Amino acid sequence: MYDIIGDIHGYAYELLRLLNHLGYVYEKKEKDNYTFSHPEGRQVIFVGDYIDRGPQNVQVYKLVRNMVHYGNAIALMGNHEFNFVCYHERDTKNGGYLRRHHLKNYKQIEETLLDINRNKQKDLLGEMLEWFKGLPLWFENDDFRVVHASWDEGIIEGLNKSWQGNRIPKDAWSECVVDYNSKKKGAFYEAVEVILKGREIEIPGDKKLSDADGNLRKNFRVKWWEEVKGMPLSKAAVKPLVVPEDPIIENTDFKPYGQDQKPVFVGHYWLEIKNEKEKSPRLRTSNVACLDYSVAKRGILVAYRYSGEQQLQNEGFEFVLCPEWP
Numbered sequence: 611m612y613d614i615i616g617d618i619h620g621y622a623y624e625l626l627r628l629l630n631h632l633g634y635v636y637e638k639k640e641k642d643n644y645t646f647s648h649p650e651g652r653q654v655i656f657v658g659d660y661i662d663r664g665p666q667n668v669q670v671y672k673l674v675r676n677m678v679h680y681g682n683a684i685a686l687m688g689n690h691e692f693n694f695v696c697y698h699e700r701d702t703k704n705g706g707y708l709r710r711h712h713l714k715n716y717k718q719i720e721e722t723l724l725d726i727n728r729n730k731q732k733d734l735l736g737e738m739l740e741w742f743k744g745l746p747l748w749f750e751n752d753d754f755r756v757v758h759a760s761w762d763e764g765i766i767e768g769l770n771k772s773w774q775g776n777r778i779p780k781d782a783w784s785e786c787v788v789d790y791n792s793k794k795k796g797a798f799y800e801a802v803e804v805i806l807k808g809r810e811i812e813i814p815g816d817k818k819l820s821d822a823d824g825n826l827r828k829n830f831r832v833k834w835w836e837e838v839k840g841m842p843l844s845k846a847a848v849k850p851l852v853v854p855e856d857p858i859i860e861n862t863d864f865k866p867y868g869q870d871q872k873p874v875f876v877g878h879y880w881l882e883i884k885n886e887k888e889k890s891p892r893l894r895t896s897n898v899a900c901l902d903y904s905v906a907k908r909g910i911l912v913a914y915r916y917s918g919e920q921q922l923q924n925e926g927f928e929f930v931l932c933p934e935w936p
């Protein structure tokens with residue numbers, strides 16, 4: 611059985627507390643290695659976003675990597691691992707980097723880079739990049755599915771066919787981004803955007819909205835598990851949204867995730883407990899659970915303890931409250 615854990619973003623202390631709460635115990639291995647294992651053989655599935663923002667990015671990377679190495683966890687790729695690789699990887703076609711080196715992109719990974727430099731381990735950066743590149747982008751078994759931001763059956767089937775599996779092939783990275791000279795979108799660009807960054811809809815008119823980092827955006831993240839056509843924008847957004855005038859969504863270009871589909875777990879959306887009616891995590895819908903409750907913004911790190919149920923329950927969420935912030 612599995613425990614699915616949300617976005618960690620460099621908060622190793624919170625991760626240790628959550629693993630402890632879930633009953634995972636420290637296990638020493640050969641040399642200086644270690645893992646965390648569960649006495650009943652449970653495994654963790656991490657939804658991705660291990661790095662950036664928090665104080666202990668390298669520690670989180672090592673802990674997650676070790677748990678995967680010793681068979682105690684499966685770790686998926688988040689958009690932050692994807693971006694981190696693209697920031698460092700050269701485009702074989704134009705010789706530039708896959709992700710532009712401008713200030714906004716640098717700032718996103720700054721904490722992780724500082725942490726790597728402080729660590730002094732020889733070629734730690736190279737080692738992390740290699741590990742990130744090999745991460746799978748989704749998980750599926752007979753009972754449920756996990757992906758970082760959104761599940762789209764057609765997209766995932768298509769990628770699975772092209773890639774012969776759930777990892778980005780070595781020679782396909784430049785097809786996952788927009789070539790910034792020609793502005794041409796790579797063959798896998800849209801697909802990777804949807805599954806790692808979520809469905810987005812353009813805001814009607816000339817309005818822009820501020821995102822989690824204070825950047826103004828023309829797009830907002832939409833509830834991909836609902837038919838949002840005909841809904842006011844404030845209701846269609848994943849997070850409660852305050853907009854002066856509330857335009858109606860006139861068109862969408864996707865099919866909502868079916869209620870008859872397998873349960874799916876995601877992270878990514880920076881949900882906040884204070885906006886929730888229940889004061890604790892709750893399901894988005896009967897078969898969609900989001901596990902990202904903004905640990906990097908004084909929120910909580912959240913898990914779902916899955917025990918084979920076909921119907922997800924709000925009681926399945928597990929978390930440890932942070933000690934009082936100063």
Ligand SMILES: [Mn+2]
Binds near residue numbers: 877879
């Ligand atoms: Mn994310």
